[in-house]
Structures are given as structure tokens and as C-alpha cells.
Amino acid sequence: MPYKSIVFSALSVLLLSACSSSAPKIKPAELIVINNSGQTVEKIIATPCSDDGNTVLYAGGTVLAEMLKTGRSIRFQFETSCADLQAFNRDGFIIARQLRVSTPPDLTWHIN
Structure with missing residues (x-):
């Protein structure tokens, strides 16, 4: 009889500890x-x-990156419900656009 109570106690502790685990990190x-x-x-x-x-060009936007040389990449956290991304060259001309971006999920933007 003591064997059954020990097994029952051990199973109860395992069950309770499994239920108290923290939520997964996102x-x-x-x-x-x-x-x-x-x-x-x-x-x-x-x-x-x-x-x-219609996007408003370069009007009070947030600078996400600067001086990204050709052949290089950059990775950073970026969460938004909706944003327009614009890449400018040294002369101030737009060389690429990504409109109506929403994250998550992750996004990879190839500027060609």
C-alpha cells in the first residue's frame, strides 16, 4: 500500500509542475x-x-539603417501594423520601395 501512495504522490507532483511552466517566448x-x-x-x-x-516621401519617417554598402545585409527587429519602406542613395533618390509592410512574420527585402 505505501508503494501506491508514493507513486501517486510522485505523479501528482509531476503533473502540477508541468502545469506551472511558463508560456513560450515569442x-x-x-x-x-x-x-x-x-x-x-x-x-x-x-x-x-x-x-x-499614397506614401509621403521622406516626411518625418524613422531612419532604420544608414550606409548599407552593396553586397551587405542588415538584420534588426521591426514590428509594425503597416509601414512604407524607402531606400535612398547618396544623391537622395529613392532606389527601392517596399510598400504596406506589416510584421510579423519576418521579412527579407532584396534591394536590386
């Missing part, structure tokens, strides 16, 4: 930008999506 969304354009990306700017679908 990995933050990542944005990976790969520059294959042949020119240095001076800045990557994120601006909130506009309601009418």
Missing part, C-alpha cells in the same frame, strides 16, 4: 535587408502607411 519580428543594387544605400526610412494608399 520571437520579435525581424527585417532583413540585402543590398544588391550596386550602390550604397544612404538611408532606409520607414513611414506609416497612408490611408489613401
Whole structure:
């Protein structure tokens, strides 16, 4: 009889400890930008999506990256419900756009 109570106690402790485990950690969304354009990306700017679908160029956006040389990549955490991404060269011209980006999931952007 003592054997059954020990087994029952051990199973009860295992069951209770399994139920008290913490929730799994959720990995933050990542944005990976790969520059294959042949020119240095001076800045990557994120601006909130506009309601009418037209993006406001370079107006108070957040600078996500600077001086991304050709053949290089950058990875950083980026979570948004909706953003327009624009890559500018040294002369201030837009060389790539990614419109209406939402994360998660992760995003890889190839600038060609």
C-alpha cells in the first residue's frame, strides 16, 4: 500500500509542475535587408502607411539603417501594423520601395 501512495504522490507532483511552466517566448519580428543594387544605400526610412494608399516621401519617417554598402545585409527587429519602406542613395533618390509592410512574420527585402 505505501508503494501506491508514493507513486501517486510522485505523479501528482509531476503533473502540477508541468502545469506551472511558463508560456513560450515569442520571437520579435525581424527585417532583413540585402543590398544588391550596386550602390550604397544612404538611408532606409520607414513611414506609416497612408490611408489613401499614397506614401509621403521622406516626411518625418524613422531612419532604420544608414550606409548599407552593396553586397551587405542588415538584420534588426521591426514590428509594425503597416509601414512604407524607402531606400535612398547618396544623391537622395529613392532606389527601392517596399510598400504596406506589416510584421510579423519576418521579412527579407532584396534591394536590386
